Amino acid sequence: MEDVLKNSVRVTPSDKIRFKCIGCGDCCRNVKASVPVDCQNAFYLTKYLRDTGMDIYCIDQFLEQYAEPELLDECGFFVYFLKTVGEDNACIFLKDNRCCVQEAKPLACRLYPFMVDPNEFGGFRYLYSKERTHHFRGPVVETRSWMKKNFPPECRAFMQTEYTHAGPIAMQLRKIPEHRKTEALLHFHRLRYSELDLDKPFLEQFQRNQVKLLAILARMTEEI
Ligand code: SF4
Numbered sequence: 001m002e003d004v005l006k007n008s009v010r011v012t013p014s015d016k017i018r019f020k021c022i023g024c025g026d027c028c029r030n031v032k033a034s035v036p037v038d039c040q041n042a043f044y045l046t047k048y049l050r051d052t053g054m055d056i057y058c059i060d061q062f063l064e065q066y067a068e069p070e071l072l073d074e075c076g077f078f079v080y081f082l083k084t085v086g087e088d089n090a091c092i093f094l095k096d097n098r099c100c101v102q103e104a105k106p107l108a109c110r111l112y113p114f115m116v117d118p119n120e121f122g123g124f125r126y127l128y129s130k131e132r133t134h135h136f137r138g139p140v141v142e143t144r145s146w147m148k149k150n151f152p153p154e155c156r157a158f159m160q161t162e163y164t165h166a167g168p169i170a171m172q173l174r175k176i177p178e179h180r181k182t183e184a185l186l187h188f189h190r191l192r193y194s195e196l197d198l199d200k201p202f203l204e205q206f207q208r209n210q211v212k213l214l215a216i217l218a219r220m221t222e223e224i
Contacts, residue, residue, distance in 0.1 A: 008115060008127040013144035017128055019113055020138025025090075025097040027112055032089040035082040037067045039192050039206055040158045041106040042080065047198045048104030059193050066092055075173040076185050077166070082106070110150045114143060118163040124156070154203055161203070165210040172217035180220060187216050 011017070037045065042059050045066070049056040056062050063069075067080040083092040093101045099109070108115070117125040126143050169188070176184045191209040196202065 007131045008129050011114070011126050011128055011143050013126065013147070014142065015126075016140045016142045017113070018138055019141045022138075023097065025094055027109075028091040028094040028099065029088045031082070031091050032084045033068075033070055033081045035091055035106055036108055037063075037080045037082055037106055038158070038162070039196075040155065040202060042067070042193055043196050043198065043202045043206075044104045045101060045106070048101060050198065058198075059196060063193060073170055075170050076176075076181060076188070077170045077173060078185075078188075107151070107155055111146075114146055114150075116147070116151060116159070118159045120163075122160060124151075124159070157203055158206065161207050161210060165214065168214055169210070169217065172214065172221060175221040176217065184217060184220055187213060191216075 042062060046056055046059045046062040049062060056065070063080060066083055068083050069078045069080055071077070072079050084090060085092050091099075093099055093105070099105055113129045115127045115129065117127070119125055126147065128143075173184060173188070191213040192206075195209060196205050
């Protein structure tokens with residue numbers, strides 16, 4: 001992940017690059033701990049697999065089968081990345097050089113070769129990855145149009161919700177004593193991943209759950 005950021009360049013909405021997907025599958029190989037599956041991606045991927053008859057019925061089952069957790073911070077804040085398979089660490093969803101979850105692939109894949117980062121003003125910083133230089137041929141792509149197509153309002157709202165809540169959640173987790181850490185992390189997992197009804201709109205549930213999580217963690221730290 002750090003390598004990706006090291007090889008990226010900041011761009012403005014009006015900047016243009018040349019880019020064409022040539023279907024080589026290169027960006028889906030050697031991606032161990034590189035393709036993030038945020039809570040929103042996990043929700044839509046689970047729903048997609050369920051609705052296409054893939055024997056997946058809930059987010060926990062999806063995460064167990066297709067993702068692996070990584071600790072983001074020593075307070076216990078963890079995130080998920082897609083699992084990889086084979087010697088070339090190919091994404092678990094790469095089949096015959098094609099993405100088999102194209103319609104529901106994670107935001108990072110939809111945005112590629114661009115990336116986004118929320119800022120404190122409710123906006124976003126845009127970057128593009130300079131890796132795999134053979135992709136940077138073909139038609140001219142404007143950052144703004146790419147974002148309009150691949151970064152819809154619900155993703156923006158989700159990212160801003162994460163930006164607003166992740167810091168305070170991490171702060172509360174840091175205050176939880178060791179003997180109550182497991183309990184706190186079970187609430188963390190439940191309210192960020194498990195307790196989302198796939199048949200109801202994602203964002204409202206997620207936003208409500210983050211507020212609930214913060215209240216539970218705050219209460220736990222007060223009880224010490
Ligand atoms: S989800 Fe699809 S596009 Fe994304 S890395 Fe995996 S195979 Fe590639």
